[in-house]
Amino acid sequence: MFNVDKIREDFPILKRTIHGKPLVYFDNAATSQTPQIVIDAIVDYYSNYNANIHRGVHTLSQEATDKYEEARIKIQKHFNAKEAYEIILTSGTTDSINMVASGFASFLNKGDEIIVSALEHHSNIVPWQMLCEKTGAILKVIPMNEDGSLQMNEYHHLLNENTKLVFCNHVSNALGTVNPIKEIIDAAHKVNAAVLIDGAQATPHIKPDVQKLDVDFYVASAHKLCGPTGVGLLYGKQEWLEKLPPYQGGGEMIETVTFEKTTYAGLPHKFEAGTPNICGGIAFGTAIDYLNTIGFNAIAKYENELLVYGTQELLKIEGLKIYGTTKEKTSVISFNIDEIHPYDIGAILDKLGIAVRTGHHCAQPIMNFYKIPGTVRASFSFYNTKEEIDLFIEALKRAKKMLA
Numbered sequence: 001m002f003n004v005d006k007i008r009e010d011f012p013i014l015k016r017t018i019h020g021k022p023l024v025y026f027d028n029a030a031t032s033q034t035p036q037i038v039i040d041a042i043v044d045y046y047s048n049y050n051a052n053i054h055r056g057v058h059t060l061s062q063e064a065t066d067k068y069e070e071a072r073i074k075i076q077k078h079f080n081a082k083e084a085y086e087i088i089l090t091s092g093t094t095d096s097i098n099m100v101a102s103g104f105a106s107f108l109n110k111g112d113e114i115i116v117s118a119l120e121h122h123s124n125i126v127p128w129q130m131l132c133e134k135t136g137a138i139l140k141v142i143p144m145n146e147d148g149s150l151q152m153n154e155y156h157h158l159l160n161e162n163t164k165l166v167f168c169n170h171v172s173n174a175l176g177t178v179n180p181i182k183e184i185i186d187a188a189h190k191v192n193a194a195v196l197i198d199g200a201q202a203t204p205h206i207k208p209d210v211q212k213l214d215v216d217f218y219v220a221s222a223h224k225l226c227g228p229t230g231v232g233l234l235y236g237k238q239e240w241l242e243k244l245p246p247y248q249g250g251g252e253m254i255e256t257v258t259f260e261k262t263t264y265a266g267l268p269h270k271f272e273a274g275t276p277n278i279c280g281g282i283a284f285g286t287a288i289d290y291l292n293t294i295g296f297n298a299i300a301k302y303e304n305e306l307l308v309y310g311t312q313e314l315l316k317i318e319g320l321k322i323y324g325t326t327k328e329k330t331s332v333i334s335f336n337i338d339e340i341h342p343y344d345i346g347a348i349l350d351k352l353g354i355a356v357r358t359g360h361h362c363a364q365p366i367m368n369f370y371k372i373p374g375t376v377r378a379s380f381s382f383y384n385t386k387e388e389i390d391l392f393i394e395a396l397k398r399a400k401k402m403l404a
């Protein structure tokens, strides 16, 4: 049974006060909070078996290696990858995307086309622009609708035999829109284009099955999944990971080195140059275990209740407009009140103990579409409550009165 009071006990930070008020943490789309079990995994690593991995014959090194590789298998199972070596541990979503973009530089020719969606995070726009500059490939954009959905008809028109890559987020971090990624992937494959899905915002709410999706690359960050910062994953189909050249040279990623020629290590080590975030990788595995103990169905159901309740209560505030109104949404609400600057609302909410995000949410093209400087974004997690939403609504009414 889903028991939010019990779940809240797992998160020490939720007992904090901010300016004398109980913390209401509604900035989960930027980063999630960390349960005690993940904090314990980090402390355990540094207290008991801190050592470099894959190279040592000594016990500590073997223990650390075993735990790190166990974490990779947990992640593999969670995403249902066929092989553990298809999971590359990276420093996060941004790193994973850059790894693929850099690798594709050697496959693309002038006139090839890359498609991205209008809903992308900057980390999923800039690497492709850099790739286009380097290769002469052309960037095409799937336009969006007023409700925050993608114009899928336009997408189907954009696809052609020059399309080599399609990039889209699974869920938009700015609006919460869940994109029809299965349709996007299947259509791209009909013209033999590869697809990379940015799952940074989807993975806290949805358990993706990379084999069922038949996706070529899927990326995510641990810190949005109750794990630590500085670690994430790149899932790649084996055939793609074998084709892609290595991203960085260094230790760990080689098989043999002489000054005449170096041969690269096999997967996944080919893409894991240098000493990785060992502790982070292990704690990522613990975070995935933790979330699966609660269960993604229970999480999705409860978060949807918060979304429905929050939306209904927010819309009672006169002059409040919500951006992103599709039916398929995660628990993210982006909004403005009249012409009040989002930053001013955010500053008052903070004084009242409430953490939200304000600004363009690393998605300036979406803000340009709506012709606004930014929004206030409240994003709920499974450890939030309706009582917190009530406090938030009261605080917003106060902020509105002060700023009107």
Ligand SMILES: *Cc1c(COP(=O)(O)O)cnc(C)c1O
Residues within 6 Å of the ligand: 029, 030, 092, 093, 094, 095, 121, 123, 124, 169, 171, 172, 173, 198, 199, 200, 201, 221
């Ligand atoms: C957070 C986020 C990113 C960037 O993730 P990092 O962990 O900062 O690398 C990329 N895309 C989306 C949709 C995000 O929500």
